[in-house]
Amino acid sequence: MRHIPEEELHAYIDQALSRSQCVEIESHIAACANCRAARDSIAALRDRTTSLLAALAPAPRIAPSFQVVQARHAAATVDRRHRARVAAWAASIVLAAGVGYGTHALLDPPFEEHKATSTAMLPAPIMLTPLLAAPAAGMAAAAPHPVPAPFNSTLVSATPAASVAASASAAASPPAVSRAAGKHRTRSRAIPARIAGQDSATPKPRPAESVSLLAGFSPAEPATVELSSLGFPKSGADLDLDGIWRTVSWDNAQSEAGEQPARINGLPVVQVQVQQSRASGKPLMVVAQQLESGDVIRTIEGSVADVSQLLARRPATPAESLGRTTSVRRGSRMLVITGDLPSDSLRAMIGRLNAGPIHSLDDVAAPTRSPARSHLLLPRDRRW
């Protein structure tokens, strides 16, 4: 006769077992004195634990009324909006310099084989996007020069095909942009500085390890949201991202994305941020999740153009990096996992994405409306 293992008895006592499991256990216990005694001793153990832990409590106090919490929430919201507005102004000056720097790579001739790709990938003309936050201050100090005028004209001539999409001067850019831009007439968007993993003569040489699309792994099963836990990311983590981001609740994120936001199964979600996409309809979404260790992992999902732009951003200091990154393509959408983890851990996480069927390299190569296949950059094994 098999006796009931200890952990099962604990689960039973804790009422964590199914009805049928309980019935099984109870009928066994009725017949088995050993297990009866075991159950009793485990029940006693559990009670003892509870009473010991009860000693570890602060002096009981009456909970403040819920209104206090609501008031605090209201105050925090006002504060946050104000801070974001202030930061946007400071940051737009930075971007003027940043954009110029970022587009240097564009002027370098791409490798032959990827030439078609890089042209096809070029989206609309560059648009200035206000950045968010404190790092901006540092960058502004470091690079106060306005974007050189020549860059503008060169850009236009280098990408005649792309300039067609001139219509894309989309979203409202705050008045600060025109103020800081000075010489800028056009609204522009930073073009991904690197495509296809090559690292030509860019001003700052960086080892780029290209990772081909992860082929052939099984599509992640669409999972229900088991836990949507949101806390605050590690300090400063909020500020890594370019552009204006709204933090949204899980419900809002779902309705904005039209489906569940891409994320890794099984990890608590710490924050969801959303940014309107300039190119396509669906917004750019970043889901931050937290590991046991405390590290924050981000899953970024959006159109290829938007996500590439985000990744191409150069942080002001090493601290504000996106960490290591790995990515995969799904048609015209791109999924990126970033975090301060070894690259292969990040790659493994792709297998745990809830993001629906992931196309293999072959699928993407098949003729579709989306641009021709391209290898995406990442990961980097060095902080930006």
Add this chain to the structure above:
Amino acid sequence: MSDELEQLYQTTYTAVVRFLYRKVWDADRAEDLAQEVFVRALAHRPDKPRAWVFAVAANLARDEARAAVRRKRHLTLLKGDPAALPTVPPAADEVVENDERKAAVKRALDALTPRDQEVLLLWDAGLSYPEIATQTGLAVGAVGTTLARARRRLIDAHERDAAGDHAAHS
């Protein structure tokens, strides 16, 4: 939704404070952080608020601990040690006894691995096995195993501690 959150607040606030207290060892801090947790719940409107709340609480407590270490305020944590803190001013010998008991249990808890501690405290805060599993990344089946071990170790450590005490005083 706000109603739901308010209800959650009424039913779990004390457990959240206690949960936090066992991490930051400062009653005032624990209350403040507990408030903060619910403020964020209002901001984020999570799907599964109960488990969410404890996850956030754990994160806040962890950030707090890291910040304190970074600013070299290690002494703050020690100062918060229940062995040193009278929480109410009762009779003098009552204080000593309470604090000793607290200190003994705290020592026993410290004898557990962080993972075992976390699972034990979450369960004590009222979370279900599935909730604990998601929060800690364990499989649901492993929760029972971990609790079994954690409980045993807590009791054993406490008993050994008590025995040691007696030996020292006899």
